[in-house]
Amino acid sequence: MNLDKKSLPAYLRRKKIVRKNEPVYSIDSVGNGLKNVMYRVQTAEQRLIVKQAHSRVQIKERWWVDRKRLFQEKSCVEILSQILPPDIIPEVLLEDRTNFILVSTAPSKDAVLWEQELSTGRIDLQIASQCGELLATVHNQTANMRDLKIMFKETKAFEQLRIEPLYDRIARAHPDLKKAIDQQSKQLLKTKRALVLGDLRPRNVWLIRGQVYLVDFAACHFGSPSFDLAFYASDLCLKAILNSPQKAAYLEGINVFWASYFRIAEYARRQVEEKNAVRDFGCLLLSAIDGRLPSSPVDEETQDLTRRIAHSLFFTELEKIEDITEFINRTLIDG
Secondary structure, three states, rough: OOOOOOOOOHHHHHHHOOOOOOOOEEEEEOOOOOOOEEEEEEEEEOOOEEEEOEEEEOOOOOOOOOOHHHHHHHHHHHHHHOOOOOOOOOOHHHOOOOOOEEEEEEHHHHHHEHHHHEEEOOOOOOHHHHHHHHHHHHHHHHOOOOOHHHHHHHHHHHHHHHEEEEEEEEHHHOHHHHHHHHHHHHHHHHOOEEEEEEEHHHHHHEOOEEEEEOOOOOOOOEEHHHHHHHHHHHHHHHHHHHEEEEHHHHEEEEHHHHHHHHHHHHOOOOHHHHHHOOOHHHHHHHHHOOOOOOOOOOHHHHHHHHHHHHHHHOOOOOOHHHHHHHHHHHHHHHH
């Protein structure tokens, strides 16, 4: 079955998520609909998110994605609920394995998406710090856990959503970097160190009275923590490139996140992950321009500037993130 607004109330009642006589006040579409159909449902008693996975990304080009990623996301949420403080993540209320549907609690009505806050120029470094600390907690608490390594051994969704459209695509577009990019993608798939969230960035961070609330774990797997660090950093870096007047504030958001993370990260070989994260940072920044699903359209000059910055991250001898962001800031000033 394919869910739509008309059939959704009956489905939720049939699954006993919504009581028979419980009024449904509103059903709103959420997200861009490329990888999932998502609805936010407001009833008299609940706020819900209903997500049904597509088997194909909704673009002209054929791009297949494993619908079973929703089941791994549900497992990830269950593990995170044991690790993180209360009210940081959703609660999964229903896993429908026949129709590839998850129903979970939605952020409260007063929640604000961090992406929206950043777009209006409000850059709260305390939120960046919280994200860094929470991510380090996840990696610390799951590092080298045999049971989780088995539970999250499947990397098919990660390969379909991250490796192929990002790393493999830019490797073909940039033959001069192919060896370095391939090395990074192989490292990501080979390393089995901790639970990786796979999609930590402002568009998946809600703010509720100053506290973060994390969503979307479809690309989760047991792998290299460097990916989570780099994915966040590349997103903030692209915002700095696209918003020149506030570039320093966005880059400081990377510094604060990174410092907060490594202040409490204590798992073995974290220094190796930090070095790898710089290379992954370069890959992911480059993929924002030349990946399979580029970020918002930008002019050629901005594309070239982004490529130059990303290219430099493959070969930099700088190791401290504050030195790297300072280099990026100078590059943006000089153009």
